Each structure stands twice: as C-alpha cells, then as structure tokens.
Amino acid sequence: xxxxRILSLALSAILCLGMLASCGGAVNYASENTEYVIGLSGPLxxxxxxxxxxxxNSAQMAIEExxxxxxxxxxxxxxxxxxxxxxxxxxxxNYSSMFEGGMQVSLGTVTTAPGLEFKNLSAxxxxxxxxxxxxxxxIPANPNGYQMCFADGNQGKVAAExxxxxxxxxxIGVFYKSDEAYSKGIYDQFKAxxxxxxxxxxxxxxxxxxxxxxxxxxxxxSCSFIFMPIYYTPxxxxxxxAKSNIAPGAIYYGCDGFDGIxxxxxxxxxxxxxxxxxxxxxNSKATEGPAKEFIDKYVARFGKETLxxxxxxxxxxxxxxxxAMKKAIDEGTEIPVTxxxxxxxxxxxAQFAGGYTLENAVTGEKxxxxxxxxxxxxxxxxxxxxxx
Numbered sequence: 001x002x003x004x005r006i007l008s009l010a011l012s013a014i015l016c017l018g019m020l021a022s023c024g025g026a027v028n029y030a031s032e033n034t035e036y037v038i039g040l041s042g043p044l045x046x047x048x049x050x051x052x053x054x055x056x057n058s059a060q061m062a063i064e065e066x067x068x069x070x071x072x073x074x075x076x077x078x079x080x081x082x083x084x085x086x087x088x089x090x091x092x093x094n095y096s097s098m099f100e101g102g103m104q105v106s107l108g109t110v111t112t113a114p115g116l117e118f119k120n121l122s123a124x125x126x127x128x129x130x131x132x133x134x135x136x137x138x139i140p141a142n143p144n145g146y147q148m149c150f151a152d153g154n155q156g157k158v159a160a161e162x163x164x165x166x167x168x169x170x171x172i173g174v175f176y177k178s179d180e181a182y183s184k185g186i187y188d189q190f191k192a193x194x195x196x197x198x199x200x201x202x203x204x205x206x207x208x209x210x211x212x213x214x215x216x217x218x219x220x221x222s223c224s225f226i227f228m229p230i231y232y233t234p235x236x237x238x239x240x241x242a243k244s245n246i247a248p249g250a251i252y253y254g255c256d257g258f259d260g261i262x263x264x265x266x267x268x269x270x271x272x273x274x275x276x277x278x279x280x281x282x283n284s285k286a287t288e289g290p291a292k293e294f295i296d297k298y299v300a301r302f303g304k305e306t307l308x309x310x311x312x313x314x315x316x317x318x319x320x321x322x323x324a325m326k327k328a329i330d331e332g333t334e335i336p337v338t339x340x341x342x343x344x345x346x347x348x349x350a351q352f353a354g355g356y357t358l359e360n361a362v363t364g365e366k367x368x369x370x371x372x373x374x375x376x377x378x379x380x381x382x383x384x385x386x387x388x
Contacts, residue, residue, distance in 0.1 A: 028338070028340040029099060029341075030337075030339065033102045033104070033338050035076045035077060035078040035337065036072065036075060036078070036104055036105070037077075037080060037098075038059070038063070038079050038080070038318065038321065039082075039106040039107070039127075040055065040059060040079060040080065040081045040082065040098075040108075040109075041084045041090075041091055041098070041108070041114060042055050042056060042081065042084060042109060043083065043085050043111065044081065045083055045085055046087075047086065047233055048110070048231065048233075050260045050264075050306055051310045052083070052086075053306045054260070054308050054310045054311030055107065055132055055313075056079070057301075057302045057306060058294075058311035058312065058318075059132075059315065059317065059318050060081075061298065061301065062314075062315045062319055063077045072325055072326060072329070072335075073329060075337045077318075080098050080103060084109065086111050087113075090114070091109065091117040095118060099125060104127075104339060104340070104344050105128050105130075105344055105345075105348065106118075106127055106129040107130060107131060107314060107317050108122070108129035108131035108139070110133050110310060111134055112136035112152070113180070113182070115131060115134030115139045116138060116139065118134075119145050120142075123144055125342065126341065126342040126345045127144060128344060128349060129145055130146045130317045131146070131147050131148065131149065132148045132311075132313035132314040132317045133148075133310040134147070135149045135155065135185075135186075136151070136152055136185055137153045137189075138181075139151070140372060140373020146352055146375070147373055147374060148313045148314075148320065148363070149309075150256070150279075150379065151375075152182060152186045153185065153186075153188075154189075155186050155189075155279060156186040156187060156188065156191075156192075156193065156255075157190070159255065159279050160191075160192075162253075163225070163227065163253075164198070167198055168198060170199070170225075172223060172225045172226070173202075173203075173219075173223030173226040175203055175204070175205075175227070175228045175230065175238065176202075176229050177205055177210075178204040178205070179206040179207060182231070182257065183229050183231075186255055190229065201219060201220060201223055203220060205234070210234055212241075213237065213241050213242070216238070217238070217241060217242045217246065218245070220246065221242075221247075222247075223250065224247060224249065225251050226250060226251070226252050228252055228253065228254045228258075230254065231257040232264060235252070235258060235261060236267040236269075239252065239274070239276070243273060246274060248273040248274060250274045251274065252275065253277050253278070253279075255278060256279070256280065258276070258278040258384065259278065259282075259284075259309045260306070260308040260310075262276075262384055263305045263306070263307075269385050270385070270388075272388075273387065273388040275383065275386055276384045276385040279380075279381060280379065280380055280381075280382040281309060281313075281363045281364060281378070281380065282363050284307055284309070284312075284382075289360075290361060290362045291362050295307065298311065312362045313362075315362055316361040316362050319361065320356075320358045321348070324348055325348070327351060333347055335347065353369070355368065356369070364377030365378070
C-alpha cells in the first residue's frame with residue numbers, strides 16, 4: 001500500500017510539471033542558459049530557401065559581430081535556426097524544440113503562412129518575436145509580436161499610392177495568388193486604396209494551377225503596368241512564359257516577394273524584355289552608408305546569390321533586439337542570462353511600444369514601431385532590371 005502511495009505521488013508530480021510546462025511557459029527552460037538564445041524558424045530548404053538562408057546567414061553575422069564586441073555586458077548571444085520549408089505544419093515541432101532548448105526571444109518565421117502558426121504558439125508562452133519578413137497583417141496581432149518588414153497592408157497601401165501618382169485614369173493589370181495570405185493580403189489593401197479613376201484588369205492563380213499561366217497572360221497582354229504581389233518563383237515563371245505576349249515596354253511591379261528574383265538558379269532575368277521593379281526598404285546596389293557596409297560584409301562571406309532584403313531585415317532585427325535589451329539595462333532593468341522568455345518579453349514589449357528607435361540601420365535611418373507591432377520607416381522603389 002505504501003509503494004502504491006509513493007507511485008501515486010510521483011505520478012502526480014510528473015503531471016503537475018507537465019501542466020506547468022503547458023501553461024504560459026511557467027517552466028523556465030532558459031534556467032541553465034549560458035548565452036542569450038534567439039530562435040528562428042524559416043525555409044532553409046525547399047522553394048523558398050533563398051529567403052530563409054539569407055535570414056539565417058544575416059542573423060548569425062550580426063550575432064557574431066555583437067559577440068566579438070563583448071556581447072551584452074559580457075554575455076554572448078546564440079542563434080537556433082530551424083527549417084520549416086515554408087510549411088506551417090512544421091512550425092509547432094520547430095517551436096517546441098527551440099523553446100525547450102532555451103529560446104528567450106525570437107525572429108519568428110521568415111514567411112507569412114508559418115508565421116500565423118508561430119504567433120499563436122509564442123503568445124501562449126509570451127515569447128517576444130521580431131520577424132524580419134513575415135509580412136501578414138495578422139502576424140503582430142498579439143502584444144508579443146513585432147515586424148521589421150512592412151505589413152502586407154502597408155505594402156499594398158504604399159504600392160497603391162505609387163500607382164495613384166503615376167497611372168491615374170489608366171488601366172493596369174494585377175496578377176496575384178488567391179489562396180495565399182501574403183499575396184491576397186497585399187492585393188486587398190492595394191485595391192482598397194486605389195484611385196477610383198484607375199481600371200484594374202485582374203487575374204489570379206492557386207497552387208492547383210501554378211505551372212501554366214497562359215490564361216492569365218492572355219488576360220493581361222494589353223496591360224503596360226502589371227502589379228504582381230507574389231513570390232519570386234511564380235513571378236519568374238510568369239515572366240518566362242509571357243516574354244513574347246506582354247508588351248516589351250511593360251513594367252512588372254512587385255513587393256518584397258520579388259527580392260532575390262535576379263538570383264534564381266535556371267532563370268535568366270536578362271532574357272526578360274520588360275522592366276522589373278519592386279517596393280522595398282533595402283537597396284541591394286547601395287554605394288554608401290549602412291546598406292553598403294552590410295552588402296560588402298555579406299557578399300564577402302556568403303556570396304551574392306542570397307543577398308536580399310530578407311537578410312538585411314534579419315541583420316537589423318538582431319541589432320534591434322540587442323539595442324532594446326541594452327537600453328533596458330542602461331535604464332536599470334536586470335536581464336540575467338537565465339531570464340525566462342516571458343520575463344524578457346515584458347521588458348522588450350515595454351521598449352518597442354515605448355518609442356525605442358533603431359538608428360542608422362541597413363533598412364532605415366530611424367526605425368520605430370507602433371504599439372500594434374507594425375514598423376515605421378521609409379520605402380523606396382527599386383529597379384531590379386531595366387527594360388531591354
């Protein structure tokens with residue numbers, strides 16, 4: 001009878017620990033950390049690997065620079081990067097492994113669909129994240145989430161402002177992915193902010209018809225300006241198939257999903273006669289300033305193939321997190337290396353919502369954040385390739 005009681009008590013203790021681990025991160029998995037741990041889930045393999053690789057490379061580069069300069073009051077940082085292959089179903093496993101591995105703060109995810117899963121998981125444990133590139137409007141819906149990139153709605157709004165200023169009273173084309181949160185989110189805001197004098201010829205695609213765009217090309221063949229809020233893989237396929245059908249003087253205009261399109265293996269961008277442009281917060285051809293410094297360092301170490309604004313944003317994310325933690329410490333807040341993710345989240349939320357500014361960054365001179373998690377910084381129109 002005594003043995004049964006001991007076993008019963010032991011089982012109860014195990015169950016209690018399990019309940020604590022599942023309730024708001026009550027178990028501090030960082031209690032044995034010797035470095036501050038930053039987590040990341042992104043596509044390190046698969047079709048979107050160019051994005052994830054750039055983010056992981058750039059974040060690691062920033063961390064190594066910070067560590068070489070003495071870290072944060074002598075404490076270094078460590079990156080845990082996991083591969084989600086741009087697949088939301090893989091995020092839960094990635095998140096658990098990072099959280100239980102001591103993750104105290106995160107760069108969230110690289111792309112939007114996995115990010116929507118990550119935001120809910122991180123909210124349950126109150127883990128602060130600053131994503132470099134998951135641009136969905138709902139990504140920062142919870143108080144622990146922030147973006148370094150423009151939200152989809154902001155991209156759509158700014159793109160509409162550009163079109164309103166340059167194509168008032170004209171007809172434009174739009175090609176978007178109707179079953180994807182990123183693409184549809186941008187287009188919805190673009191359309192909502194478009195001048196009423198502008199006529200839109202609209203066509204879309206889904207995963208089910210993402211290999212043959214002949215119907216969409218035929219719909220858009222008379223348009224001289226085509227807005228394409230999609231990722232670079234389908235964009236490059238459309239451009240290749242449309243070379244002889246779309247007018248050579250037409251302009252393709254994308255958002256951050258176009259970044260890296262000039263480095264896709266097997267895609268010769270110089271064979272596309274049309275101009276290819278994008279809305280961006282990073283000039284990969286900068287000749288001066290922080291962007292040029294970042295470009296030189298990145299290319300020297302990793303080459304040009306994965307140089308893009310996703311990586312530039314990740315580099316800024318790491319420095320933003322480091323800077324906010326340093327500012328909090330300078331103001332008298334203690335941040336021990338074993339601090340729980342939830343406790344660090346409260347400190348970082350207070351900083352980011354309270355006017356913290358990242359100055360002279362790669363993707364902006366003065367970057368601030370709204371309490372909604374959205375970023376405030378300038379945008380540029382970047383010409384990836386001029387018309388032939």
